[in-house]
Amino acid sequence: MKLYEYEARQLFTEFGIPVNKWILARDIREVIEKSSGLSFPLVVKAQVLVGGRGKAGGVKIVRDKDELKSAAEKILQMRIKDEPVDSVIVAEAVDIKKELYLSIILDKSQRAPLILASTEGGVDIEEVAKSDPSKIIRIRVDPFVGVRDYIVRKIENFLKVRNINKILNGLYGVFTKYECELAEINPLAITPDDQLIAIDAKVLVDDSSIFRNTRFKDRKTPEFSYYEEIARKFGFSYVEQEGDIGIIGNGAGLTMTTMDLVQYFGGKPANFLDIGGGANSEIMYNALSILLEQERIKGVFINILGGITRCDEVASGIIKAIKDKGITKPIVVRMIGTNEELGKRMLKEVGIDTFDDMENAAKQIVSLIYNK
Amino acid sequence: MGILVDSNTKVLVQGITGKQGSFHTKQMLEYGTKILAGVTPGKKGENVHGIPVFDNVSEALEVFPEINASIIFVPAPFVADAVYEAIDAGIKLIVIISERVPIHDSLKFINYARYKGCTIIGPNCPGIVTPPNTKLGIMPNNLFKTGNIGIISRSGTLTYEVAFRLLKGSLGISTAVGIGGDPIIGTDFIEMYDLFLKDKLTSAVVVIGEIGGDMEERLADYYSKLKNKKPIVAFIAGKSAPEGKRMGHAGAIISMGIGSAASKIEKFKEAGIPVADRPDEIPLLLKSILSR
Numbered sequence: 215m216k217l218y219e220y221e222a223r224q225l226f227t228e229f230g231i232p233v234n235k236w237i238l239a240r241d242i243r244e245v246i247e248k249s250s251g252l253s254f255p256l257v258v259k260a261q262v263l264v265g266g267r268g269k270a271g272g273v274k275i276v277r278d279k280d281e282l283k284s285a286a287e288k289i290l291q292m293r294i295k296d297e298p299v300d301s302v303i304v305a306e307a308v309d310i311k312k313e314l315y316l317s318i319i320l321d322k323s324q325r326a327p328l329i330l331a332s333t334e335g336g337v338d339i340e341e342v343a344k345s346d347p348s349k350i351i352r353i354r355v356d357p358f359v360g361v362r363d364y365i366v367r368k369i370e371n372f373l374k375v376r377n378i379n380k381i382l383n384g385l386y387g388v389f390t391k392y393e394c395e396l397a398e399i400n401p402l403a404i405t406p407d408d409q410l411i412a413i414d415a416k417v418l419v420d421d422s423s424i425f426r427n428t429r430f431k432d433r434k435t436p437e438f439s440y441y442e443e444i445a446r447k448f449g450f451s452y453v454e455q456e457g458d459i460g461i462i463g464n465g466a467g468l469t470m471t472t473m474d475l476v477q478y479f480g481g482k483p484a485n486f487l488d489i490g491g492g493a494n495s496e497i498m499y500n501a502l503s504i505l506l507e508q509e510r511i512k513g514v515f516i517n518i519l520g521g522i523t524r525c526d527e528v529a530s531g532i533i534k535a536i537k538d539k540g541i542t543k544p545i546v547v548r549m550i551g552t553n554e555e556l557g558k559r560m561l562k563e564v565g566i567d568t569f570d571d572m573e574n575a576a577k578q579i580v581s582l583i584y585n586k
Numbered sequence: 587m588g589i590l591v592d593s594n595t596k597v598l599v600q601g602i603t604g605k606q607g608s609f610h611t612k613q614m615l616e617y618g619t620k621i622l623a624g625v626t627p628g629k630k631g632e633n634v635h636g637i638p639v640f641d642n643v644s645e646a647l648e649v650f651p652e653i654n655a656s657i658i659f660v661p662a663p664f665v666a667d668a669v670y671e672a673i674d675a676g677i678k679l680i681v682i683i684s685e686r687v688p689i690h691d692s693l694k695f696i697n698y699a700r701y702k703g704c705t706i707i708g709p710n711c712p713g714i715v716t717p718p719n720t721k722l723g724i725m726p727n728n729l730f731k732t733g734n735i736g737i738i739s740r741s742g743t744l745t746y747e748v749a750f751r752l753l754k755g756s757l758g759i760s761t762a763v764g765i766g767g768d769p770i771i772g773t774d775f776i777e778m779y780d781l782f783l784k785d786k787l788t789s790a791v792v793v794i795g796e797i798g799g800d801m802e803e804r805l806a807d808y809y810s811k812l813k814n815k816k817p818i819v820a821f822i823a824g825k826s827a828p829e830g831k832r833m834g835h836a837g838a839i840i841s842m843g844i845g846s847a848a849s850k851i852e853k854f855k856e857a858g859i860p861v862a863d864r865p866d867e868i869p870l871l872l873k874s875i876l877s878r
Contacts, residue, residue, distance in 0.1 A: 265830075320689060322769050322799045322837070325696050340844070357694050393690040395769070422662065422836065423688040451834035455826075466767055466834025467741025467796055470823040475864060477826040486827070488834040491724070491742070519743045519750070521726035522609070550750065551726060572747075573866050 215419045215430065218261045220303055222415035225392065229384035231399070233412045236305035245286040245304060246279075254278060255307040258285045260292060260299040270294045275307055308413055313401035314373055315339055316381065318355075318389045320396070327355040327389060329382070331369050335401035361386045381410055392430075393423035441504055448500045450487055457482025459579055460505035460514035462498075464489050464523050472517040475576035481583060484511045492522040498531025499538075506539045513544035515579040517572050520551025529557035533564055544582040548575035587787035588716035588761035589736070589778070590679065590705070595720055596652045598643065598677070599624040600668045601660035602634045606683070610659065610724050611635055617727045618719025622650040625668075643675040655679040657713065657722045665709060666691040673704050681722045682708030682772070689836070692770045699772065706772025710835070712742040712764035723764065725749070733758015735872060736782040738775055739794035740767055740801075740837070744823055747865050748792055755869030760788040767835030769798070775805040783816055790817045790872055793859075795850055797824030798838045802850040810857040819871045820854045820861045822847045 217225075220238045227233060237248040238261070249256065260272030267273060272294050274285040282304070292299045313335030321328035332350045334342045342349055351372040353365055366379045381402070389397040398416040405411060424430055445452030451466065455473075459481045463469030466488050473483040489501050498516075505514050518528050528549060536545070548569040549557055558568045569575035597614070601607040602624025612635045615621055621637050623646040630641040640646040647653055656672045658665060658680065665687045672680050673695070680699070687709040699706045707714060713723015717732040724742070729749040735757050739745040745764050752759060763778055765771055775793060782788045795802040802822065809815060825847040827833050829840045840846045854861050860875070862868045 320693065320769060322801070323774070323804060325693065325770055327693070357690075357697055390690065393688055395689065420689045422686040423690065425663065426688070451832070453828070453831045453833060455828060463743070465741060465743025466838055467739070467744030467794065467823045468747055470796060470827060470833050470838070471744055471747070471865065473827070474823065474825040478863065483826055486831075486833050519746050521743070521746060522724070571866060573864055 215421050215424065215433070216263050217417045217419060218263065219259065219415050220261055220301070222417040223303075225388045225417060226384065226412055226415050229387040231381050231384040231412050232410065233415065234305050234308045236303050238301055238303055239286070240301045242283065242287055242290065245302065246283065249282065249304045252304060252306050256282060257305050257307050258282065258289055259303045259305065260289045260294060261301040261303060262294045262297045262299055264295040264297050267294050272299065305413070308403050308411055309406055310401075310403045311406050311408075312404045314375070314404065315342070315400050316378075316385065316402045317396065317398035317400065318385055318394070321354065324354050326357060327386070329353045329355060329361070329365065329369065331373055333373060335403075339400065355386070375404065375410060377410060381412070388417065392417070393420045393427060394418060395420055441508065445487065445504055448497070450489060450501060452504070453486040455483050455485055457484045458510060458512040459583055460484050460487075460508075460511040461517075462487045462489060462501050462505065462514065463517045464491065464493060464519060468517060468519055472515060472572060472576070475572055476515060476580060479576050479580045481576070481580035484508070493528065495527045495531040495534065498528045499535045502532055502535035503539060506535060506541045506543060511543070513546070513579055513583045515575060516545065516547045516549075517575065518547070518549040518551070520549060520554065523551065524553045525549045525551060525557030526553040526560060529560040532566070533560065536564065544579065546575050546579040546582065548572045587785055589781040589785050589788075590707070590761060590763065591655060591714050591716050591720050591722055593618075593620070593720055595620065595655050595679075595722070596650065597621045597722060598646055598653045598656040598672070599637070600643070600656055600658045600672065602626055602637065602639055603629050603632065604659055604661075607659035608634050610683075611637060613724070613727060614721050617715075617721040619721050622653055643671045643677070647675050653677065655681070655722060657681040657683065659683050662686040662688070666695050669695040669706070670698065673699055673702050678703065679705050680707070681711070681713050682706065682766075683711065683713060683724055684708075685710045687768065689768065689770050692768060696770060696772050707763065708766040708768075708772060710768045711766035711771070712745055714761065714763050715759070716761040717759055725762070725764075729753055730762060731758045734760055734787055734789040736760050736785070736788040736791040737762035737794065738778040738782075738791060739764050740796050740835070741794055741823060742767075744794055748794060748821070748868055751865055751869050752872075755873070757869055757872060760785060767837050769837040771837075775801050776808050779805060779809070779818070783814070788816065790819065790876055792868060792872070793818050793820045795820060795822045796835065796838050797822075797827050797833065797840050797847050797850075798835070798845040800844060803853045806853040806857040806859060809859060817875045818859045819868055819875065820859050821865065821868060822850050822861065
């Protein structure tokens with residue numbers, strides 16, 4: 215789960231990381247009222263979860279009240295990559311001598327938190343990693359040992375700063391307390407009087423930790439679309455795509471491969487929908503209903519490899535969904551495994567094609583949809 | 587032969603009285619796995635499909651000191667505790683089936699296991715199967731027959747799919763390992779491949795990767811530098827996946843340009859590893875390599 219910048223800033227403040235003075239506002243009235251205590255120049259920043267808000271015009275520097283009003287009005291009406299801007303941060307612009315980069319990530323290969331620090335801040339760290347890797351230092355942190363002074367000294371020597379202890383420990387505190395996948399300060403500014411200040415904040419929290427993380431438990435997740443929200447309530451992994459062939463599979467790898475095959479044969483997958491292991495009739499009914507309701511979806515390819523999932527259960531869910539929704543879109547089913555014969559017979563009775571292998575099934579759905 | 591587990595593996599099931607634990611205990615027993623005991627706190631004295639249940643791991647080991655592996659089915663919030671208990675009791679191989687384990691829990695117990703010389707497979711994995719009779723996992727019994735092909739996979743059902751293709755293509759399996767779909771997992775492709783290199787039964791390895799992370803890329807680098815190697819056939823899921831979206835598995839996300847299927851496929855090809863476009867090509871590629 216990605217946090218808004220303002221949420222991440224709140225965490226930073228709680229953990230003693232200095233940030234430039236800021237306020238959060240949800241409408242223009244709040245912008246004017248709350249920013250009265252700030253001194254110009256100010257920065258107005260759209261609060262969205264998608265990346266690239268700067269390039270999209272979602273960040274503006276303003277020098278007086280009029281500029282502030284017009285910039286804030288404009289940004290609050292924006293949609294950035296389809297995401298409506300519901301709020302803005304107004305922050306004091308900081309005099310910057312140099313911009314640095316500091317983050318803690320979960321390093322998959324080292325299976326540990328990894329501190330990344332760079333003398334090149336304010337830019338995409340991936341670009342720095344490609345163009346000049348010597349400007350990045352990476353230090354593995356043993357989760358049972360934490361950030362020790364020798365690590366702080368190493369980072370300070372590399373960045374040529376002297377006062378990063380509190381910030382680094384604060385960031386590690388956020389990272390561990392809120393079970394983050396990423397806690398990032400980019401840029402970390404050095405002011406003319408050599409103070410270090412975080413002027414942006416990015417935090418990704420591990421979704422699987424939310425159950426015990428009361429702070430974010432009931433947080434709304436605007437990343438999700440209408441159908442994504444419904445799918446989430448049913449416990450499905452569901453991701454929307456731009457195409458027109460609906461996809462249902464059991465297991466993430468198999469479902470991805472189902473999408474890949476549709477694309478391979480010239481079709482466009484409309485979604486990823488993994489019903490998980492051991493799905494019964496009701497689960498299949500819910501999954502198929504979500505796809506059948508969507509007008510953009512012209513047909514559905516269901517790919518089930520039944521181990522603990524029983525093919526007859528799957529078949530009865532499919533049949534019920536079609537009857538209830540009264541929708542006649544082409545449906546192609548590939549199913550093998552437990553109770554395969556029974557499942558196939560049930561589907562054949564209602565006129566649905568079934569296949570043993572997914573290549574032929576993928577070809578079939580593509581030809582049904584596009585008359586290829 | 588095969589890797590990690592064989593008919594000498596004596597198994598403990600943690601979370602044996604739960605729905606998943608009980609169902610798969612039955613399946614594993616039917617496959618021929620030697621399960622000696624189960625653990626569920628508070629359920630001492632019960633039995634599940636004839637397997638005695640204990641309150642904790644050390645009690646089970648007092649009665650069955652020959653236990654040398656554990657498989658964990660407990661719900662995600664309790665996985666860390668179960669893993670520490672098994673490690674502290676001296677078990678050296680732990681398979682974690684449970685999904686949605688908090689990553690920071692995995693991070694810690696995986697490091698702890700390494701200090702203690704314990705191998706962890708998973709979390710969020712289908713387990714390990716060495717045909718014909720040893721399975722610490724949840725894969726369908728009928729698809730895994732003995733042969734000389736090793737499988738290493740980040741996926742569950744896609745592993746079964748490949749096993750099904752091999753079966754249809756009259757190829758058998760030495761050992762199949764599902765290493766798990768989480769961002770942080772106990773054991774990676776390189777470590778598994780190394781074990782297959784040492785295994786006399788295995789003549790080639792199928793690697794089933796997917797988008798996210800750089801485990802496939804690292805294997806490709808490692809492979810291209812090796813002098814004595816066994817051939818690999820690779821398959822990558824997620825060629826049609828968009829950037830920035832998690833495709834079911836917590837680890838399956840293309841983020842900041844890293845982890846795309848295209849990058850993985852390119853790396854494999856550069857290393858001289860053939861990559862199947864479709865699952866049905868895997869047995870054909872294997873046969874052409876093995877006949878050389």
